[in-house]
Amino acid sequence: MADQPSGCALDRVLIVGGGVAGTAMAILLRQRGVAVDLVEIDGQWTGQGAGITITGPTLRALRPLGVLDRFFDYGAGWSGGWVFNRQGELLEELHTRPLEDGTPATAGIHRADLHRLLVERCQALDTSVRLGVTVTRLQDLGGEVEATFSDGVVRRYSLAIAADGVFSKLRHSMLPDSGTPQYTGQACWRLVADMPKGMDRSMMYLGESGKIGFNPIGRGRMYMFLLEHAPTDPWRDPETQAQVLYELMDGWGGIVPEVRAGVLRNPSINYRPLKGGTVPRPWKQGRTVFVGDAVHGPTPHLASGAGMAVEDCVVLDQELQRHADLAAALQAYEDRRHGRCHFIVSTSIRLGQMEIAGADPAEHTRLMQSAIDALRQPI
Numbered sequence: 001m002a003d004q005p006s007g008c009a010l011d012r013v014l015i016v017g018g019g020v021a022g023t024a025m026a027i028l029l030r031q032r033g034v035a036v037d038l039v040e041i042d043g044q045w046t047g048q049g050a051g052i053t054i055t056g057p058t059l060r061a062l063r064p065l066g067v068l069d070r071f072f073d074y075g076a077g078w079s080g081g082w083v084f085n086r087q088g089e090l091l092e093e094l095h096t097r098p099l100e101d102g103t104p105a106t107a108g109i110h111r112a113d114l115h116r117l118l119v120e121r122c123q124a125l126d127t128s129v130r131l132g133v134t135v136t137r138l139q140d141l142g143g144e145v146e147a148t149f150s151d152g153v154v155r156r157y158s159l160a161i162a163a164d165g166v167f168s169k170l171r172h173s174m175l176p177d178s179g180t181p182q183y184t185g186q187a188c189w190r191l192v193a194d195m196p197k198g199m200d201r202s203m204m205y206l207g208e209s210g211k212i213g214f215n216p217i218g219r220g221r222m223y224m225f226l227l228e229h230a231p232t233d234p235w236r237d238p239e240t241q242a243q244v245l246y247e248l249m250d251g252w253g254g255i256v257p258e259v260r261a262g263v264l265r266n267p268s269i270n271y272r273p274l275k276g277g278t279v280p281r282p283w284k285q286g287r288t289v290f291v292g293d294a295v296h297g298p299t300p301h302l303a304s305g306a307g308m309a310v311e312d313c314v315v316l317d318q319e320l321q322r323h324a325d326l327a328a329a330l331q332a333y334e335d336r337r338h339g340r341c342h343f344i345v346s347t348s349i350r351l352g353q354m355e356i357a358g359a360d361p362a363e364h365t366r367l368m369q370s371a372i373d374a375l376r377q378p379i
């Protein structure tokens with residue numbers, strides 16, 4: 001183990017979940033020589049979904065992970081966007097500024113490519129990873145936490161980090177008063193397709209109670225999201241999802257008809273009812289701490305969930321290096337993160353509610369701008 005002149009003494013750390021947060025945390029710890037075991041329940045570990053938008057603050061958070069130099073081998077960067085009405089008439093041109101020199105204002109990447117970048121960085125740092133494995137029991141022994149795994153292994157750790165996503169099982173068992181993520185009344189449809197001619201930035205079409213957006217993700221591709229007002233959280237049969245999406249895209253203008261023409265044979269369609277919320281404090285118990293969606297699941301309206309997850313890891317790693325006492329480090333992490341995450345999650349949910357209610361677009365833009373300004377503040 002590398003020298004740790006100050007900060008918490010960490011003999012070995014357990015990370016549960018290998019999504020954005022889990023891989024980011026593993027990279028940060030491995031970069032300074034801490035021994036890490038990461039377990040991921042998905043035996044394939046391919047990174048599911050369509051595209052993902054990466055804001056300036058998310059690029060800032062990714063920088064210390066050492067993945068930005070390869071990011072644009074896969075992803076795309078741009079500045080600004082166009083907002084249209086449902087018919088395809090231009091309403092507004094958006095101007096966005098880069099947060100840091102040398103990075104674009106906004107970026108996009110296929111989720112599988114982002115996952116690959118993070119996984120390859122974990123592997124380059126010799127992270128111990130077990131796939132198809134989860135924790136069946138975590139027992140705090142005071143000076144250590146003992147983990148029992150689904151493959152029969154039992155091992156002790158200085159710290160356990162729960163990064164098991166919005167439906168976190170560890171949260172349910174260890175923070176029983178944390179509640180469950182609430183359905184927000186909107187569902188998100190996504191797909192990946194070739195970029196229509198003339199597209200080089202975000203394009204958003206606003207309907208009466210829903211919207212369709214398009215963002216580049218590099219190598220001539222873009223992803224589309226369609227936010228649908230679906231009050232009852234209906235179950236959508238995967239067999240007929242393409243047909244349902246095809247119908248939802250009927251009657252829109254601009255580039256929507258061109259993309260719609262390929263929907264029925266598009267294999268990348270992804271449907272997700274939007275559930276989220278912020279878990280009240282505490283975000284820790286003894287030697288176990290929670291990061292990412294496990295404690296703050298936003299809706300995609302501010303395109304910041306992955307960024308907030310990586311920020312958690314950056315801040316947790318800083319506090320672990322700043323305090324010799326683990327409890328003090330975990331408390332400082334929670335103190336720095338709770339307010340910011342709660343604001344972003346509640347604002348993202350509020351933006352969705354405004355869309356459902358058909359609120360004044362100017363009011364929607366104002367709220368969104370205030371959240372974007374907050375996200376740009378130092379963490």
Ligand SMILES: Cc1cc2nc3c(=O)[nH]c(=O)nc-3n(C[C@H](O)[C@H](O)[C@H](O)COP(=O)(O)OP(=O)(O)OC[C@H]3O[C@@H](n4cnc5c(N)ncnc54)[C@H](O)[C@@H]3O)c2cc1C
Nearest residue numbers: 017019020021041053134164165292293300303304305306
């Ligand atoms: C429709 C939609 C669109 C979005 N778009 C954007 C966007 O454009 N930009 C953005 O920044 N964010 C976006 N987000 C949010 C973003 O996807 C999440 O905030 C981010 O993935 C959170 O990372 P995480 O690592 O905390 O959780 P996850 O990415 O969910 O990772 C959790 C990991 O833990 C594993 N796991 C689960 N349970 C266990 C267990 N018991 N044991 C072991 N492993 C387990 C899972 O398999 C998974 O690999 C979007 C979200 C949605 C729903």
